Amino acid sequence: MFNGPLFTEFRAMAGFAGRFLREGFRPRYEWLELANQCYAIGYQSLPLVGITSFIMGLVLTLRLRPTMVQFGATSWIPVMVGLTIIQELGPIITGLMVAGKVGSSIGAELGSMRVSEQIDAMEVSGTNPFKYLVVTRILAATLMVPILTLLADAIGLGACYLGINLQGVTSVALFTNNILGRLTFGEVLPAVGKTFFFGFAIGLIGCYKGYNADNGTEGVGAAANSAVVLASLMIFLLDLVAVGVSTAFGFI
Amino acid sequence: MPTASRHIRLVLFVLAGLACLAATLVLLGQRQNLFGASLTVRADFRNVSGLLTGNNVRLAGITVGTVKEISILNDSTVRVVMHLNRDVQPHVRKNAVASVGTDGLVGNTIVNLTAVAAPAPLIADGDVLRTTTPLAIDEMLQTLSVSNKNLVGITQDLHQITGKLNGSRALWELLGDQHVAANVRQSLRHLAGATATLQTSATDISQLTRGIRQGRGPAGYLLTDKDFAGQMRHATRQLARSTDTLAGTLGSLQRQVQTGAGPLHTLLTDTAMSGQLRQTLGHVEQGTAGFNQNMEALKHNFLLRGYFRKQAKKKAQAAGQ
Amino acid sequence: MSPALPPAPAAALPAPAPGAEVVLTVDNISKSFGDNHVLKDFSLTLHRGENVVVLGKSGSGKSVLIKCIIGLLTPDAGTIAVLGQPVATLGHAALDQLRAKVGFLFQSNALYDSMTVRENLLFPLRRHWLADHKGQEDKLVHEALDDVGLPQTIDQLPAELSGGQRKRIALARTLIVPPEIILYDEPTTGLDPVTAREIDQLIRHVQQKYHASALIISHDMNCVRLTSDRVILLAEGRSYAEGTYAELLASTDPIVHAFFE
Incomplete structure (x- = not known):
C-alpha cells in the first residue's frame, strides 16, 4: 500500500512542501514577484469570487425564507445565513473558485514553463526558480485566499441583507446585531484560520503539478487538470479536518 | 498596466479584507467585553x-x-x-x-x-x-393539578349536601331561625361570588391555552415569557384562593346543617333562594367543567404532552404497585 | 599547446588562436538515467574564442552534456571545470556568478511567455548584475537587440514573434550579460533552412564581436559546417571522433561517414 502511486505522489508532494518551508524563508526574497502574484491570485480573483458569493448569499436567503416564515422565525434568517456563510460557504466557495481559477493557471503556467525550459532558463539567469516561481505563488495563495474569503463573506452577507429587504424590511444595524449576537470568536477565527490552509493547498498543489510536469504539451494540460481536481478535493478534506479540530477544541 | 497602479490596487484589496476582519473582531470583542x-x-x-x-x-x-x-x-x-x-x-x-x-x-x-x-x-x-430559582413550568402545572382535584372534591360535597337538603324533611323543620337564614343567605352570596371568580380564572386559563394551541406567539413564549408565567401563577393562585373560600363556605354550611342550629327551614322554603342555590351550583359545575377542559387542552398541547404522559406513567406505576 | 584528448582518433587538432587559454574542461564525465547510460567517460576541452560543435544523433546525450556544464544536471562521475572553477562543487552564489559569464541558448528558446521582449532581456541583466547597471539598462537592451537585428520587437510578447525571431531574441537575452562561453542547444532545429542559415551567420557574428567561445550542440550538418572551428562526434556516450569539419568529412569511419551523407 505504501508503494502505490498515490502514496508516492503524496510523499513527493510532502517533500515539495518541505522544500517550500526550507527555501521559502531564506533570502533572497522575491518581494516584487510576490506582489505580482498576490495581485494575480488575489485581486484578479475578486470579481469571480465576489459574484459567486453574492449569488450564494442571495439564493440562500430567498430559499430559507419560506421555511422560516412557516416557523415564524424570519428574524433568524440573518443568523442562519450569516453562520452558514462565515463558517462554511464563504471559505468553501472561495477555495473552490480560486482552485478552479488559480490552481489551474498555476499548473498550466509552471507546466508550460517547465516544458519549454523557461524554468531552466531562470536558473541559468541567476535566479532560483523555486523561490521565484513556487515560493511566491504558494505564499501569495496562502495570504490571498483568506483575504478573498473575508471579502466574499462580506459580499455574501450584503447579498443576504439585500435578499431580506426584497421581501421584508430590516435595517443594517438590526441585521449586524442579529448576526453578531450569535457569533463568537470560536466560530469566526477557525473559519478564517482554515482558509490559510486552503490557500496553501491550492498553491502547493498547483505548483507541484506544474513544476513537475512531464515533457510535452500534453503534460501541461494534465498538470492543470490534476491541479484543479486535487486542490478542490483537498479543500473538502481540509474542511473536514477543520471541523474535527474545532470540535476537539470545543469551538463548536 | 503600470506596476504602481497594480500595487495600489493590491494594497487596497488587502486593506479591505483586513478591515472586514478587524470590524468583525472589534464588534465581537465589544459584545464579549474583551x-x-x-x-x-x-x-x-x-x-x-x-x-x-x-x-x-x-x-x-x-x-x-x-x-x-x-x-x-x-x-x-x-x-x-x-x-x-x-x-x-x-x-x-x-x-x-x-x-x-x-x-x-x-x-x-x-x-x-x-x-x-x-x-x-x-x-x-x-x-x-x-x-432565585426561576419558576418552572412543572411546578406550575403541579399546583394547578392539585387545585383541580380539590375543586372536584368540593363540587361532589356540594352535590351531596344539596341532595340531603332536598331529601330530608326533618331538616326543613330545623331551619326555623330567621337569624340563621340571613347567615346562610350571606354565605350563599359569598359562594356565588366565589364561583364567579372561579369561572373568571378558568376563562383566563382557557384563553391562555387557546393562545398556545393556536401558536400565537412561538411556543418559547410559553416557556420563558415572564409575563405569561406571572399570569399563569396569578390564575393558579386565584383558583386556589377561590377553592379555599368555597371550602370555607361549604364547611360552615355543613356545620349548620349537621348541628341543626337555626331555622334553615325559612331559607329552604324560599323558592327564589333555592333557585339561586341551584344556579350557583350550576356555575360551579360549569366552571369546573371549563377548568377540566383546560387541563385536557393543556395535556394535548404538544409542548406539555410529554409531561402529562410521564405523570400518567407514574400513576400507572403507582397503581401497579 | 593543445591538450591531448584521450580517445581522439581524429587527426591533429586545428590550431586555435596561439596560446589560447582553456575556458572549459570536461573530464571523463558519466551520466545515466536508470539503465540508460547517456554519457560514458566523455571529455572535451574548449579554448577561448573557439567554436566547437558537438555532433551526435538525437538522444545521444548532447543536451545532457551542456546541462551538466551549466550545472542544471550533475554528472554521476567526472568533473567539469568552467573558467577554472569546478561546477559540481560550487555553492549557490558562486554558481550564479559563474553562470553570469556563461550564456545558454535553449533549444526551445525558453523566452518567458508572460514578459515582453524588453522584460525578457532585462531579466538576466537585473538578476546577474543587480543595481550596478541601472542607468544603462535601456542602452544594453537596445544594443543586444541591434546585435540580432530585431530592434523593433522590443515591446512585443514572445507569442507574437516568428520562430526565427524568437531564436534571435533568445540569443539577444544570452548576450545581454556579455558571456565568455556560449552554449547553444541545437540552435537551428525546427527552423526553415533560410532562417537556419541566418542563425548560423549570427553565431559567427557573435563569435567575432564578443570573442566568446561557443559549444554548439547540433545534428544539422549545414550548421556544423558554417559555425564550427572544431567538431566532436558524440557516439555511444563518448567522444568518438574529433577534428575540423573537413577532416571528419574525409573520414572513412562508417559511423562518422553516416553523418555526412
Missing part, C-alpha cells in the same frame, strides 16, 4: 440549566456583561463568575437578584439580573449576588 473595563461579580446557583461561559448577562433585558467562568462548588452549588460593563455599575445594586433564563425558543441560556425595590449600596467588584 476591550472595555469590567467588574467581576459572582453568584451561586443550584442549577444553571446549561449556561456556558460567554453567555450574556442581562439587566432589564439589556446585555450588560458576559459569563466568564462556571465552576462547581459542591453537589448543590454552582458558582458563576460574571464580568459586567463598568458603565452599568451605577445601575446595579448589591441586592440585585440573579436568575438563569433562556433567550428565545432555542436561544442561549442567559443570566438575568433583577433589581429589588429596596435601598442598597451600588454593586462593587467581587460582590456575590443573591439568586
Whole structure:
C-alpha cells in the first residue's frame, strides 16, 4: 500500500512542501514577484469570487425564507445565513473558485514553463526558480485566499441583507446585531484560520503539478487538470479536518 | 498596466479584507467585553440549566456583561463568575437578584439580573449576588393539578349536601331561625361570588391555552415569557384562593346543617333562594367543567404532552404497585 | 599547446588562436538515467574564442552534456571545470556568478511567455548584475537587440514573434550579460533552412564581436559546417571522433561517414 502511486505522489508532494518551508524563508526574497502574484491570485480573483458569493448569499436567503416564515422565525434568517456563510460557504466557495481559477493557471503556467525550459532558463539567469516561481505563488495563495474569503463573506452577507429587504424590511444595524449576537470568536477565527490552509493547498498543489510536469504539451494540460481536481478535493478534506479540530477544541 | 497602479490596487484589496476582519473582531470583542473595563461579580446557583461561559448577562433585558467562568462548588452549588460593563455599575445594586433564563425558543441560556425595590449600596467588584430559582413550568402545572382535584372534591360535597337538603324533611323543620337564614343567605352570596371568580380564572386559563394551541406567539413564549408565567401563577393562585373560600363556605354550611342550629327551614322554603342555590351550583359545575377542559387542552398541547404522559406513567406505576 | 584528448582518433587538432587559454574542461564525465547510460567517460576541452560543435544523433546525450556544464544536471562521475572553477562543487552564489559569464541558448528558446521582449532581456541583466547597471539598462537592451537585428520587437510578447525571431531574441537575452562561453542547444532545429542559415551567420557574428567561445550542440550538418572551428562526434556516450569539419568529412569511419551523407 505504501508503494502505490498515490502514496508516492503524496510523499513527493510532502517533500515539495518541505522544500517550500526550507527555501521559502531564506533570502533572497522575491518581494516584487510576490506582489505580482498576490495581485494575480488575489485581486484578479475578486470579481469571480465576489459574484459567486453574492449569488450564494442571495439564493440562500430567498430559499430559507419560506421555511422560516412557516416557523415564524424570519428574524433568524440573518443568523442562519450569516453562520452558514462565515463558517462554511464563504471559505468553501472561495477555495473552490480560486482552485478552479488559480490552481489551474498555476499548473498550466509552471507546466508550460517547465516544458519549454523557461524554468531552466531562470536558473541559468541567476535566479532560483523555486523561490521565484513556487515560493511566491504558494505564499501569495496562502495570504490571498483568506483575504478573498473575508471579502466574499462580506459580499455574501450584503447579498443576504439585500435578499431580506426584497421581501421584508430590516435595517443594517438590526441585521449586524442579529448576526453578531450569535457569533463568537470560536466560530469566526477557525473559519478564517482554515482558509490559510486552503490557500496553501491550492498553491502547493498547483505548483507541484506544474513544476513537475512531464515533457510535452500534453503534460501541461494534465498538470492543470490534476491541479484543479486535487486542490478542490483537498479543500473538502481540509474542511473536514477543520471541523474535527474545532470540535476537539470545543469551538463548536 | 503600470506596476504602481497594480500595487495600489493590491494594497487596497488587502486593506479591505483586513478591515472586514478587524470590524468583525472589534464588534465581537465589544459584545464579549474583551476591550472595555469590567467588574467581576459572582453568584451561586443550584442549577444553571446549561449556561456556558460567554453567555450574556442581562439587566432589564439589556446585555450588560458576559459569563466568564462556571465552576462547581459542591453537589448543590454552582458558582458563576460574571464580568459586567463598568458603565452599568451605577445601575446595579448589591441586592440585585440573579436568575438563569433562556433567550428565545432555542436561544442561549442567559443570566438575568433583577433589581429589588429596596435601598442598597451600588454593586462593587467581587460582590456575590443573591439568586432565585426561576419558576418552572412543572411546578406550575403541579399546583394547578392539585387545585383541580380539590375543586372536584368540593363540587361532589356540594352535590351531596344539596341532595340531603332536598331529601330530608326533618331538616326543613330545623331551619326555623330567621337569624340563621340571613347567615346562610350571606354565605350563599359569598359562594356565588366565589364561583364567579372561579369561572373568571378558568376563562383566563382557557384563553391562555387557546393562545398556545393556536401558536400565537412561538411556543418559547410559553416557556420563558415572564409575563405569561406571572399570569399563569396569578390564575393558579386565584383558583386556589377561590377553592379555599368555597371550602370555607361549604364547611360552615355543613356545620349548620349537621348541628341543626337555626331555622334553615325559612331559607329552604324560599323558592327564589333555592333557585339561586341551584344556579350557583350550576356555575360551579360549569366552571369546573371549563377548568377540566383546560387541563385536557393543556395535556394535548404538544409542548406539555410529554409531561402529562410521564405523570400518567407514574400513576400507572403507582397503581401497579 | 593543445591538450591531448584521450580517445581522439581524429587527426591533429586545428590550431586555435596561439596560446589560447582553456575556458572549459570536461573530464571523463558519466551520466545515466536508470539503465540508460547517456554519457560514458566523455571529455572535451574548449579554448577561448573557439567554436566547437558537438555532433551526435538525437538522444545521444548532447543536451545532457551542456546541462551538466551549466550545472542544471550533475554528472554521476567526472568533473567539469568552467573558467577554472569546478561546477559540481560550487555553492549557490558562486554558481550564479559563474553562470553570469556563461550564456545558454535553449533549444526551445525558453523566452518567458508572460514578459515582453524588453522584460525578457532585462531579466538576466537585473538578476546577474543587480543595481550596478541601472542607468544603462535601456542602452544594453537596445544594443543586444541591434546585435540580432530585431530592434523593433522590443515591446512585443514572445507569442507574437516568428520562430526565427524568437531564436534571435533568445540569443539577444544570452548576450545581454556579455558571456565568455556560449552554449547553444541545437540552435537551428525546427527552423526553415533560410532562417537556419541566418542563425548560423549570427553565431559567427557573435563569435567575432564578443570573442566568446561557443559549444554548439547540433545534428544539422549545414550548421556544423558554417559555425564550427572544431567538431566532436558524440557516439555511444563518448567522444568518438574529433577534428575540423573537413577532416571528419574525409573520414572513412562508417559511423562518422553516416553523418555526412
